[in-house]
Each structure stands twice: as C-alpha cells, then as structure tokens.
Amino acid sequence: MKIPKSNFSEWYNEVIDACDIVDIRYQVKGMPVYKPWGFKIMRLCFSQLEGMLNSTGHDQTYFPLLVPEDQFGKEAEHIKGFGGDVLWVTHGGEEKLERKLALRPTSETIMYPMFSLWVRSHADLPLRVHQTVCVYRHETKATKPLIRGREVYWNEAHTVHATEEDCEQQVCQGAHIYKQFFDMLAIPVMILKRPPHDTFPGAVYSMAFDVLMPDGKTLQAGTVHNLGSKFSKVYDITYSDVHGQMKEVFQTCYGISMRCLSSLIAVHGDDKGIVLPSTVAPIQAVVVPVFFGEGKEAILTKCKAVADILAAKGVRTRVDDRDIRPGEKYYHWESRGVPMHVEIGPRDLAAKKLVLVTRDGEKKVVEEEKAVEEVHAMLKAQDARLFEKATKHLQDNLRSAKTLKELKELMAEKGGFVKIGWCDEEKCAEKVEVEGGAAIMGTEHGKMEKGKCIACGKAGTAVWAAKAY
Amino acid sequence: MKIPKSNFSEWYNEVIDACDIVDIRYQVKGMPVYKPWGFKIMRLCFSQLEGMLNSTGHDQTYFPLLVPEDQFGKEAEHIKGFGGDVLWVTHGGEEKLERKLALRPTSETIMYPMFSLWVRSHADLPLRVHQTVCVYRHETKATKPLIRGREVYWNEAHTVHATEEDCEQQVCQGAHIYKQFFDMLAIPVMILKRPPHDTFPGAVYSMAFDVLMPDGKTLQAGTVHNLGSKFSKVYDITYSDVHGQMKEVFQTCYGISMRCLSSLIAVHGDDKGIVLPSTVAPIQAVVVPVFFGEGKEAILTKCKAVADILAAKGVRTRVDDRDIRPGEKYYHWESRGVPMHVEIGPRDLAAKKLVLVTRDGEKKVVEEEKAVEEVHAMLKAQDARLFEKATKHLQDNLRSAKTLKELKELMAEKGGFVKIGWCDEEKCAEKVEVEGGAAIMGTEHGKMEKGKCIACGKAGTAVWAAKAY
Numbered sequence: 001m002k003i004p005k006s007n008f009s010e011w012y013n014e015v016i017d018a019c020d021i022v023d024i025r026y027q028v029k030g031m032p033v034y035k036p037w038g039f040k041i042m043r044l045c046f047s048q049l050e051g052m053l054n055s056t057g058h059d060q061t062y063f064p065l066l067v068p069e070d071q072f073g074k075e076a077e078h079i080k081g082f083g084g085d086v087l088w089v090t091h092g093g094e095e096k097l098e099r100k101l102a103l104r105p106t107s108e109t110i111m112y113p114m115f116s117l118w119v120r121s122h123a124d125l126p127l128r129v130h131q132t133v134c135v136y137r138h139e140t141k142a143t144k145p146l147i148r149g150r151e152v153y154w155n156e157a158h159t160v161h162a163t164e165e166d167c168e169q170q171v172c173q174g175a176h177i178y179k180q181f182f183d184m185l186a187i188p189v190m191i192l193k194r195p196p197h198d199t200f201p202g203a204v205y206s207m208a209f210d211v212l213m214p215d216g217k218t219l220q221a222g223t224v225h226n227l228g229s230k231f232s233k234v235y236d237i238t239y240s241d242v243h244g245q246m247k248e249v250f251q252t253c254y255g256i257s258m259r260c261l262s263s264l265i266a267v268h269g270d271d272k273g274i275v276l277p278s279t280v281a282p283i284q285a286v287v288v289p290v291f292f293g294e295g296k297e298a299i300l301t302k303c304k305a306v307a308d309i310l311a312a313k314g315v316r317t318r319v320d321d322r323d324i325r326p327g328e329k330y331y332h333w334e335s336r337g338v339p340m341h342v343e344i345g346p347r348d349l350a351a352k353k354l355v356l357v358t359r360d361g362e363k364k365v366v367e368e369e370k371a372v373e374e375v376h377a378m379l380k381a382q383d384a385r386l387f388e389k390a391t392k393h394l395q396d397n398l399r400s401a402k403t404l405k406e407l408k409e410l411m412a413e414k415g416g417f418v419k420i421g422w423c424d425e426e427k428c429a430e431k432v433e434v435e436g437g438a439a440i441m442g443t444e445h446g447k448m449e450k451g452k453c454i455a456c457g458k459a460g461t462a463v464w465a466a467k468a469y
Numbered sequence: 470m471k472i473p474k475s476n477f478s479e480w481y482n483e484v485i486d487a488c489d490i491v492d493i494r495y496q497v498k499g500m501p502v503y504k505p506w507g508f509k510i511m512r513l514c515f516s517q518l519e520g521m522l523n524s525t526g527h528d529q530t531y532f533p534l535l536v537p538e539d540q541f542g543k544e545a546e547h548i549k550g551f552g553g554d555v556l557w558v559t560h561g562g563e564e565k566l567e568r569k570l571a572l573r574p575t576s577e578t579i580m581y582p583m584f585s586l587w588v589r590s591h592a593d594l595p596l597r598v599h600q601t602v603c604v605y606r607h608e609t610k611a612t613k614p615l616i617r618g619r620e621v622y623w624n625e626a627h628t629v630h631a632t633e634e635d636c637e638q639q640v641c642q643g644a645h646i647y648k649q650f651f652d653m654l655a656i657p658v659m660i661l662k663r664p665p666h667d668t669f670p671g672a673v674y675s676m677a678f679d680v681l682m683p684d685g686k687t688l689q690a691g692t693v694h695n696l697g698s699k700f701s702k703v704y705d706i707t708y709s710d711v712h713g714q715m716k717e718v719f720q721t722c723y724g725i726s727m728r729c730l731s732s733l734i735a736v737h738g739d740d741k742g743i744v745l746p747s748t749v750a751p752i753q754a755v756v757v758p759v760f761f762g763e764g765k766e767a768i769l770t771k772c773k774a775v776a777d778i779l780a781a782k783g784v785r786t787r788v789d790d791r792d793i794r795p796g797e798k799y800y801h802w803e804s805r806g807v808p809m810h811v812e813i814g815p816r817d818l819a820a821k822k823l824v825l826v827t828r829d830g831e832k833k834v835v836e837e838e839k840a841v842e843e844v845h846a847m848l849k850a851q852d853a854r855l856f857e858k859a860t861k862h863l864q865d866n867l868r869s870a871k872t873l874k875e876l877k878e879l880m881a882e883k884g885g886f887v888k889i890g891w892c893d894e895e896k897c898a899e900k901v902e903v904e905g906g907a908a909i910m911g912t913e914h915g916k917m918e919k920g921k922c923i924a925c926g927k928a929g930t931a932v933w934a935a936k937a938y
Binding site: 023025026027028031032033034035036039040043059060061062063064065066067068071083084085086087088089090091092093094095100101103110113114117118129134136138140150151153 | 492494495496497500501502503504505508509512528529530531532533534535536537540552553554555556557558559560561562563564569570572579582583586587598603605607609619620622
C-alpha cells in the first residue's frame with residue numbers, strides 16, 4: 001500500500017478501495033457497493049457462521065423487510081432506542097400508504113408477532129431461527145465503510161424458551177458460538193457485559209464482543225442479548241405447559257454484522273495490504289508459473305495439474321496464468337490477503353518440487369506428491385500465528401488505571417482497554433467519559449472483581465473502559 | 470393433503486402452509502415469512518444458480534437497496550414501466566429526506582452508474598456481476614405467495630460488452646444457463662421471445678422462461694434481456710478500445726425469482742404434497758427405524774451408521790428417531806417432498822439389508838454395503854422420471870388454433886400453450902386477448918415460422934398464446 005498501516009484510518013480507506021472490498025462512490029451516503037472480492041470474503045465469513053448456527057439447532061429463515069408503524073412501536077424502550085433512526089416508506093408510486101412502513105433496523109418487531117402464532121405448547125420450544133439480511137438505519141453521524149453505515153449486512157438469531165434458565169443457557173450458547181466464530185477468524189475478542197445504560201433497548205442485559213482496532217479504539221463486532229420476557233409480554237407469546245397451563249416465554253437474540261469483515265482487515269492487515277486466515281480466504285493458494293521464455297507450456301500444464309489436485313482435496317485454488325511478471329502476481333494476491341502462493345519453475349518441474357510461500361513469508365520447497373498435506377499444514381500454522389500475534393497485541397493493550405488523570409493519559413498514549421473501578425452510577429460513567437476520555441464497556445464474561453469507583457471513590461466493581469468506534 | 474391437486478389453487482394454498490413453506494399471516498400484504506423448510510429449498514435452488522453463474526465468469530456482488538429519485542428516473546421507458554409501482558422512502562425518523570429514495574424494483578439504475586465508473590478500457594470488458602437480493606414492488610393486484618408479492622426474492626445478473634455480437638452471445642449464454650437451471654429442477658420450460666409490447670422497459674428485446682402450471686395458466690419464471698445500448702447511453706458507460714478511441718457498450722440483464730420455488734411445487738406436487746427433485750431436497754434420504762418393542766437400540770444404532778455412511782458420500786440424510794409410528798414419519802416427509810426414505814427393521818438388520826422407497830413409490834431391498842450407489846442411482850432415476858412426466862404434460866398441452874373462436878375454446882377447455890398466427894400489431898394482440906382469452910407470449914427461441922394473423926388475417930408469424938399468471 002502507499003500508506004503504512006501505522007496511519008490506520010487512511011490505510012484502511014486505501015485498502016478497502018485498492019483491494020476490491022467496497023466502492024464508496026455510490027450516490028447514497030453510507031451505502032457502499034460490495035465488490036466481488038470483498039463480497040466473497042464476507043460471504044465466507046457468514047456461511048461459516050450460518051453453518052455454526054444450523055448445526056446447533058437454529059433454523060435459517062427469511063422474514064420481511066418492512067414493519068407497520070403500529071407493530072414497530074409496541075415495545076416502549078425499543079421504539080425509544082430505535083425510533084429516531086428509522087427509515088420510513090410512506091408512498092407506493094404516487095399514492096400515500098395507509099400505514100407507514102419501517103425498514104427493519106433489527107427484526108424483533110417483525111419476528112415476534114409471528115412467534116406469537118407459532119408458539120402454542122411446550123413442544124414448540126425452544127424455537128431458534130436466524131437470518132442473514134440487511135438492516136437499515138438513518139445514520140446522522142459520520143459513516144465509515146463496513147463500520148458505520150445506513151445499510152448493515154448481518155446475521156441475527158432469535159430464540160424462545162420455556163424457562164428463564166433455558167434462556168440464560170441460550171445466552172451462553174450464543175456467546176460460545178460467537179467466540180468460536182471469532183476464533184475461526186483468528187480475532188481475539190473481549191466479551192463484556194455492557195452497563196445498564198448501554199444495554200440493547202428492550203433487553204434485560206447485553207453481552208458484546210469488542211475487537212481492538214490498530215488505532216487503540218474498540219469495535220463492537222457482535223452482541224448477545226437476554227430479552228427476558230419484555231418483548232414476549234408485549235407481543236403476547238405464551239405456551240401451554242405439560243399441565244395445560246398458559247405460561248410466559250423467555251427470549252434471546254444475537255447478531256454479528258459486516259463489522260466482522262472490517263475487523264478482519266483491521267486486525268490482521270499489514271503494510272502490504274489485507275491478510276486473511278485460510279478459513280475465509282476466497283483463494284487459499286494461488287499457483288504461479290515461473291518461466292523465462294522456453295518451457296512455458298510444460299510449466300503451465302504442471303501448474304494446472306497441481307491446482308486440480310489441491311482443489312480436489314478442498315483447497316480453494318487458482319492458477320494465475322496472466323501474461324505479467326510473477327512479481328506482479330505475488331504483489332497482487334498478497335495485497336488481497338491470499339494466504340499462500342505456489343511457485344513452479346523449470347527447475348521445480350524437473351525435480352518434481354514446488355515452492356510454497358505463505359503470506360507472512362514462510363517459504364518451503366516440498367515434494368510435489370506431498371503438496372496437499374504441506375499446503376494444509378502451512379496454512380493451519382499460519383492461521384495459528386495470526387491468532388497468536390493478534391492475541392499478544394490485545395494482551396499488550398490491557399492496562400489499568402487508578403485515577404481519571406491516569407486513565408486519560410493511557411487513553412491518549414495508545415488507547416486499548418483500561419481496567420478501572422466503577423460504582424454503577426450513570427453520572428460517574430459520564431464523568432469517566434468526559435474527564436477520562438473513555439466509555440465504560442462492561443465487565444468480563446464470568447468475572448466479578450471489586451474496584452473503587454474511579455470517579456466518586458465509592459465501592460464498585462472492576463470494569464473495562466475504552467474508546468469505542 | 471386434504472385438498473386434491475385437481476383443485477390446484479386451493480391445493481397450492483394448503484401445501485405451502487401445511488408443508489412449512491411460507492406463512493402468509495404476516496401483517497404486510499404480499500410479504501410472506503419463509504419458514505425453515507421453504508427457505509432451505511429456496512436457498513438450494515439459488516445456490517445452484519449462483520454456482521452456475523460463478524463458474525461461467527459472473528462475479529457475485531451486493532449493491533445497495535435504495536436509489537435516489539433522480540438516478541432512478543434517468544431511463545425514460547424504464548421509469549415509465551416501473552415508476553407507478555415503486556415504494557418510496559421519504560423520512561428518516563421524523564426528518565424529511567432531501568431526496569426521496571426508491572426501494573429497488575430491479576437494479577439497473579443502481580448498478581449502471583457504478584458500471585460507468587468501473588468500465589474504462591476494453592480490458593475491463595466483459596463485466597459480469599450478479600446478486601441474490603429482494604426487490605420490492607407496490608403490487609396493487611391480488612397477491613399470491615411465491616407468485617406475486619411485494620417482496621420478491623431473486624437473483625439478477627448484469628453484463629457489459631464491447632460489441633453488439635458479444636452482447637447477443639451473452640443473451641444466449643444467459644438463456645443456456647437458465648435452461649440448465651430449470652433442467653436441474655426437472656421443470657420443462659417454453660423459452661419465448663416476448664412481443665415488443667411485452668418487452669422489459671428499456672430493453673431491445675426480452676426472452677422469457679414460461680412454466681405450465683396445473684391449472685393451464687403459465688408462469689413467467691425467468692427472463693433474459695438484451696438491453697443494447699439504451700441504458701449505457703443514459704448512464705454514460707463507455708470504454709476506450711485498443712486504439713484509444715471511446716466506444717459505447719452493450720448490455721444484458723437476466724433474473725430468476727422465487728417463482729422457481731412455486732414452479733417446483735406446482736409442477737411436481739401431487740395429492741400427497743410436495744415432490745422435490747433430489748438436486749434441491751434439503752433432505753434427500755430420511756432413515757426410519759422400524760421396530761415393535763424389542764431390538765430398538767440396535768436398530769437405531771444401525772440407522773445412524775447408515776446415515777453417516779450416506780452423508781459421508783454427499784447424500785443429505787437425516788435419521789427420524791422421533792417417538793411416533795413409522796407410518797406417520799413416512800407421511801410427514803413425503804408431504805414435504807423428501808425424495809426417499811430408508812427403512813431398517815429387525816429382519817433387515819439381521820440380513821444386512823435396507824429397504825429403499827422413493828417418493829414416487831419405487832421400492833427396493835438392497836444389500837447394506839451397496840447403500841450409497843443404490844441411493845444415488847434410485848434418486849437419479851426418480852429425477853429423470855419427474856422430468857419425463859412434466860415434459861409429457863407440457864407436450865400434451867401444446868396445441869394450435871386457426872380462429873379466435875377455436876382459441877377461446879381451447880383456452881376454456883384446459884389452457885396451455887396454443888400456437889396461432891399473429892401480424893405483429895398490438896391492436897391484434899388486444900383482440901386475441903379479449904376474444905380469444907389468451908395473451909401473445911412470443912416466438913420460440915431460435916424458431917421462425919410463418920402464420921396468418923388469427924385476428925386480422927394478414928401475413929404474420931407463428932407465436933404461442935397462453936393465459937399468464
């Protein structure tokens with residue numbers, strides 16, 4: 001890239017353009033066009049997530065985009081939280097619609113009236129569905145591609161349970177699936193229970209998956225919510241138990257957006273461009289013929305044969321037979337994050353060998369017949385190095401502060417997550433924000449540690465503070 | 470089903486509800502909810518289509534939902550054709566938007582301004598992209614689930630070419646891909662070049678894929694359009710050729726909607742419910758343990774082992790171990806279109822045999838060790854029988870008429886496609902519609918036959934007439 005990653009914000013803008021991720025020149029602000037390479041990576045991320053959900057009892061579905069105003073407004077906190085940002089359809093052709101229709105900003109108000117029809121008895125529970133769709137918000141803040149926009153590509157899961165315990169357990173399962181998902185992307189996350197003032201509108205509590213970005217700010221890349229029976233009361237979802245008695249249900253919902261793609265780019269990328277773990281690389285190994293004049297045909301034939309063997313064993317492979325220099329090809333695919341290239345030249349051909357080079361620079365000359373196992377092994381090892389490197393970076397940016405002044409200095413120095421004490425009062429959270437330059441992100445999943453409030457000095461709990469995107 | 474297929478319209482409504490395809494009780498008219506089984510079948514259809522497009526040089530992308538009014542209105546015929554049916558977003562929260570935004574009724578006006586930025590030189594051509602999204606129309610006519618609605622799930626492909634010949638060739642390739650797609654669904658189609666008055670707004674000409682429905686009406690289930698340079702002139706898409714000279718481009722677009730799902734249900738279904746070709750069956754073989762009291766564990770273990778072997782060889786398999794009678798299980802899966810069930814009882818267990826039964830009633834007792842090949846062979850043979858049966862039905866409903874009276878009688882008797890002569894005048898087409906009860910659907914792909922106009926008697930060409938959905 002022309003811009004080094006140390007200048008993150010501009011590097012990011014260059015990369016998403018130069019590496020064919022999105023085109024931001026579309027005429028509606030905050031609605032980028034996904035280019036083929038970007039869309040392929042994103043779809044690989046979401047297919048993996050969909051697979052994880054399908055194999056844990058979630059059924060994939062599709063619910064409509066539009067919700068009538070009266071349905072949308074039923075849950076009081078929810079409408080308060082989303083109402084101002086909703087895009088409204090008011091006309092069909094020239095004709096004014098009888099009822100305004102909202103573009104889904106999330107699908108609770110669309111799904112739950114249907115759940116009320118679907119759930120009748122205990123035999124219908126648990127109910128678990130998910131869908132991959134776009135949601136819409138009238139963002140008035142500055143937009144940033146794949147981070148904040150008006151059209152958000154995401155997967156949302158919604159579940160219904162007979163008891164509070166089942167519901168609580170589902171929150172854990174949801175969080176577990178998401179942890180596996182981010183592991184698969186080699187992205188370390190902080191799983192934090194948000195403070196009450198930052199809980200999803202209509203939820204009992206919210207867990208968030210925060211990713212540390214290179215500029216020290218954090219990106220909320222996934223959330224899991226315990227909705228309790230707040231929505232089910234409003235949308236009248238009940239079931240008859242084994243004794244025929246009507247009971248209320250308990251619900252959860254969780255979502256991951258296209259921010260998984262911006263996280264991937266931001267966390268793993270380097271000065272050369274994007275770096276992809278093999279799990280979501282549209283091409284895992286690109287085979288490049290290396291010849292100077294003679295022997296071209298034989299080498300090309302060999303390249304195709306090797307690519308066929310790799311492809312048959314599940315490696316996403318491509319032969320780059322374009323009429324340009326090998327160096328240009330390496331540069332092209334490296335910048336787009338392809339995890340490995342395979343070089344085959346005249347000497348390799350004669351010796352029945354291949355040269356395997358990973359995106360992070362490991363090089364190995366291997367026997368042609370061992371290609372499949374070596375490629376798999378080197379890709380897996382590189383994925384592990386990516387995760388290790390990112391994890392170390394996160395660990396290096398977990399610090400703690402005893403005073404607001406110290407917090408402010410740490411945030412100004414390099415950001416990251418800073419552990420502080422907090423008394424649970426919103427006005428102290430505001431003070432932390434104003435005087436310390438960081439927001440309360442929450443407590444760590446499953447941990448409960450005491451800590452004196454950094455703002456008022458009262459007894460409280462240890463929480464992580466950070467500056468969020 | 471309670472209703473026989475001979476009563477098609479009511480049978481269809483019963484099937485899509487009873488077999489978990491869609492739920493039509495959602496509060497916005499013409500926007501059904503896809504239930505898990507229906508969504509799985511539809512996604513299998515579209516993944517196959519996406520695969521066919523990806524492997525023939527089309528790149529999958531995602532373009533935004535919303536298009537500003539001024540962009541949308543640029544192509545005069547296009548806006549005339551779509552303008553009245555468009556849903557408009559006018560407000561964000563309480564605030565009125567500066568420019569109205571249309572929900573895409575199709576994506577020409579969204580993609581082509583971007584193509585104008587992407588296409589610079591001959592090296593950028595051909596450009597071929599596709600996307601699977603929902604499109605929106607403010608339907609004022611009666612809606613019917615998966616046939617006519619306000620939210621239409623579809624795949625649309627758009628291509629750009631340097632020459633008129635390349636463009637023409639792409640139309641053929643598009644039509645060829647769609648033919649393969651419908652073959653894969655075992656659905657015979659009539660590929661007809663629509664008359665000028667029924668051409669896509671903004672196109673030079675349109676080819677349509679018409680499916681014969683059980684009630685004798687026809688369903689347009691796919692279209693391929695030659696757009697020539699009508700759109701590219703308006704959206705200013707040009708390229709510099711090898712000599713550096715600026716040239717105009719030529720374009721095509723083609724789409725297939727969720728009508729492929731209603732076609733599947735309508736064409737293959739029977740009194741027992743849905744019938745699915747194995748290519749798009751979410752479960753291809755359901756394994757059912759048959760026991761009466763003792764030996765339950767051993768049989769269940771065997772069922773799971775057989776299912777694992779089948780699954781490892783690419784058969785989508787499920788063991789139905791629910792605590793209900795085998796007969797209920799057969800009924801359940803047959804009604805949902807599962808192409809085969811595998812029975813394993815105590816005698817089969819002892820003899821190391823399996824009983825394979827196809828959806829259309831072929832039964833075979835096979836050696837356990839030959840399960841994989843037998844299952845594959847029987848599924849393939851059944852798919853061929855489905856196609857053969859549907860093709861025969863279509864052939865039996867291709868007839869011809871010499872007079873409007875005769876046409877009217879044929880249409881009243883059982884509908885289908887009726888070949889007539891037509892002079893190419895729109896007013897004669899209207900007469901055919903009013904007095905003959907059928908619309909001009911067009912000429913057969915690649916065929917040119919003369920025929921005296923059934924309405925005015927002048928020289929003309931042979932065209933197919935039918936009553937369309």
